[in-house]
Amino acid sequence: ETGVTQTPRHLVMGMTNKKSLKCEQHLGHNAMYWYKQSAKKPLELMFVYNFKEQTENNSVPSRFSPECPNSSHLFLHLHTLQPEDSALYLCASSQVGGSIHEQYFGPGTRLTVT
C-alpha cells in the first residue's frame, strides 16, 4: 500500500449504529487529520493529531470520537449520528517541521446516515 488509505470507502448506517472509519498513512508522516466534506461546502477540518496527540478539535460534536494509536493510524468512531452527518470523510497526513505545509489525502469514506 502506498500513500494514505481509508476503509471502508462507502458506509451506510442507521442513527443508532456504532461504526468506525479507519485511516492508514504509509508516508512516514507524523501528523494526521480528519476532514468532513458536505455538498456545496468547503472541506471542514475536524481533528488534528500531531505526534499522536490531539492538538485540534474544531468544535466537533461528541458523537464523533477520534483515536490515534500511533503516527500511522487514525480512526474516527461514530455513534448516534444524525442524517446531516452524511458526507465524505477525508483523512490526511503531513510531515511537521520545516516549511512544509502540504497534506496528503486518502480517497475518503462516503458516509450515509439513514
Place this chain on the structure above:
Amino acid sequence: DQQVKQNSPSLSVQEGRISILNCDYTNSMFDYFLWYKKYPAEGPTFLISISSIKDKNEDGRFTVFLNKSAKHLSLHIVPSQPGDSAVYFCAASAGGTGTASKLTFGTGTRLQVTL
C-alpha cells in the same frame, strides 16, 4: 465567515488554451497557499503551493500567482489538457511550521477542458 473564497463554481476551457482559476482570502495571517485537484471518487491531490514571501511559483504547466495586497491568488494551467478536468481547491495556512498545519479550504472550482 468563509476565509477562503472561490467565486467561480465552474469553468470551461478549450484544450490547448489557458485555464485561470481564482481564489480570494480575507485572513491576513495566511502565509502559505496551496492548490489541490480532485477527481470524482478520489481524495484531493496536492498540485502546487506558494509561500507569502514569493509572488510566483511555477511547476511545468502549472503556475500560481500571489497578490498579497489584493489577497488574491490564481492558478494558471497552460496548455490545458482534457485530463485536467477536475475540481480545483484553493487552501491557505497560517504559520505553524513547527506544528501540524491547519488548512482552510475554498469551495472549489470545477474545470472542464473540452476538445
